[in-house]
Amino acid sequence: MLYYLFQYLNEHYHIPGAGVFQYITFRTAMSVITSLIITTVYGRRLIDYLRYKQVGETVRNLGLEGQMQKSGTPTMGGLIIILGIVVPTLLFARLENIYIIMMLVTTVWLGAIGFLDDYIKVFKKNKEGLAGRFKITGQVTLALFIGWTMYFNDDIIIRQEVKLPVVYDAPVSFHMRDNVPVYTQDIKSTITTMPFYKNNEFDYAKVLKFTGEGYEHYSLVVFLFSVIVIITAVSNGANITDGIDG
Numbered sequence: 001m002l003y004y005l006f007q008y009l010n011e012h013y014h015i016p017g018a019g020v021f022q023y024i025t026f027r028t029a030m031s032v033i034t035s036l037i038i039t040t041v042y043g044r045r046l047i048d049y050l051r052y053k054q055v056g057e058t059v060r061n062l063g064l065e066g067q068m069q070k071s072g073t074p075t076m077g078g079l080i081i082i083l084g085i086v087v088p089t090l091l092f093a094r095l096e097n098i099y100i101i102m103m104l105v106t107t108v109w110l111g112a113i114g115f116l117d118d119y120i121k122v123f124k125k126n127k128e129g130l131a132g133r134f135k136i137t138g139q140v141t142l143a144l145f146i147g148w149t150m151y152f153n154d155d156i157i158i159r160q161e162v163k164l165p166v167v168y169d170a171p172v173s174f175h176m177r178d179n180v181p182v183y184t185q186d187i188k189s190t191i192t193t194m195p196f197y198k199n200n201e202f203d204y205a206k207v208l209k210f211t212g213e214g215y216e217h218y219s220l221v222v223f224l225f226s227v228i229v230i231i232t233a234v235s236n237g238a239n240i241t242d243g244i245d246g
Contacts, residue, residue: 002091003027021092031088038087043080050077078118082111098155102146110235113138139232147227151220157186190219 003021010018020026085107093100117130150156159173162185166172170185194202204226205219 001095003094027092031092034088034091035084039080039084042083043077046080047077078111078114082107098149098153102149106142106146106231109138109142135236136232139235140228143228143231144224146231147224150227151223154188156188158189158191159184159186160189160191190216190223 006015006018006021009015010022086104089100089104095101113130113135117135120126121129162168162172162183164183166183166185168185168187170187173184175182175184190205191201191203193200204222205216207222208215208218211218
């Protein structure tokens with residue numbers, strides 16, 4: 001929001017220093033500082049408030065040594081992390097950027113699932129929290145939204161090396177690499193970067209290559225499935241590492 005405010009002030013009133021908000025390095029630094037202030041200053045106050053309200057952790061008895069020591073630990077502390085991400089982003093990011101939009105949606109969406117889980121545990125006195133089927137449904141719904149957006153949104157592109165004559169209708173960039181001309185284009189592609197894979201490039205479309213001609217038309221199915229696996233695995237993996245109350 002501040003980005004647009006200072007952009008307006010710079011364009012219409014030419015206020016000295018207002019143009020500094022155009023630099024991503026400045027906005028990144030301000031975002032880090034703002035996030036630190038929120039999490040360190042107001043985070044402590046939130047924890048003290050939760051303790052005062054006796055909003056504590058309810059621990060399931062799994063027979064683990066020392067697990068009951070966690071009983072009464074303030075829960076809903078994830079609000080601190082969410083505020084530390086969302087507030088600086090809203091203040092300093094360019095909100096029309098599709099990556100920023102997806103990040104905010106993902107953070108708030110999964111944060112809402114976590115909030116419901118803690119709310120049921122604390123206020124409804126249900127140690128199980130939000131039923132697993134509802135968690136998975138929420139995660140899969142989010143994954144479908146993110147996957148569909150990434151696949152079809154024209155602003156989500158990659159820079160890929162191409163050979164002349166080019167196939168895609170997009171501007172061609174040229175540079176020299178070891179005295180060899182290299183041509184690149186910013187295009188839509190099903191290729192992504194993956195470690196330990198040939199050239200660190202993985203093409204979702206080629207997963208179904210064994211099905212024969214026309215396999216490229218089913219790349220959306222493979223991509224959506226991959227996004228679902230990634231989001232549900234990361235989200236639930238974080239809960240598993242939390243251990244007792246996952």
